Every structure is written in C-alpha cells, then in structure tokens.
C-alpha cells in the first residue's frame with residue numbers, strides 16, 4: 714500500500730509558514746502552540762520532527778538566543794540578532810558586517826570552519842518608552 718504524504722507535507726508547510734510569517738524567531742514550543750491553532754491534533758513530537766527536517770534541508774536555521782533556548786529563523790542573508798533584556802524580543806540586524814572580524818580571526822587562529830557567536834543585548838525602543 715502506498716502511503717500518501719499529503720498530511721506530513723501540510724504539517725511541514727504550516728511549520729515553515731509560522732516561522733516565516735511573523736519574524737519573531739519562535740521557539741519550538743511557540744511553533745507548536747501556533748501550529749495547534751490550525752491543526753489541533755498535531756503533537757509536539759511531530760513539530761520537532763518537521764523542524765529538524767527543515768533545518769537539515771537549510772530552509773530554516775536554529776540558533777541559540779542566549780537564554781538557554783533555541784529559536785528558529787528562516788534562511789536568508791546572514792544576519793545577527795539583538796535581544797531585548799526586558800521583553801525578550803529579537804531584532805534582525807541585517808546591515809552588520811563582520812567579514813573583516815572574521816578574516817582577522819581566521820588569520821590569527823589559522824582555524825578552519827571558524828564560527829563567531831555574537832550575543833547582542835540591550836533595551837528595545839518599546840521598552841525604553
């Protein structure tokens with residue numbers, strides 16, 4: 714018997730859409746809660762499985778936001794994240810270019826696959842009001 718994969722395709726599309734749509738960099742649990750509004754039967758395990766598949770196929774990426782939580786973002790140009798210490802909101806910084814820093818680190822360390830993890834935090838404009 715041939716198995717139809719339309720249900721899993723639908724689930725994956727929904728999860729991708731949730732991550733893409735609000736640019737809020739949701740956690741797996743937040744994705745799960747949002748997915749349940751459309752598919753009330755969906756389980757947390759299914760959500761995790763779909764997230765992993767999307768990460769593996771480079772449609773989304775996983776990052777550590779510095780709160781001991783993983784968050785998810787859609788794959789696009791390289792960017793950094795600034796996190797508000799009061800409300801936890803994450804802002805995309807697309808204009809920050811660290812290529813000179815990277816080059817220098819590579820030159821001095823002689824490391825390959827060099828990765829720079831940057832934690833940028835502060836107080837967002839809304840919380841400053």
Ligand SMILES: [Zn+2]
Nearest residue numbers: 797800837840
């Ligand atoms: Zn804030």
Ligand SMILES: [Zn+2]
Nearest residue numbers: 786792794805
């Ligand atoms: Zn982002």
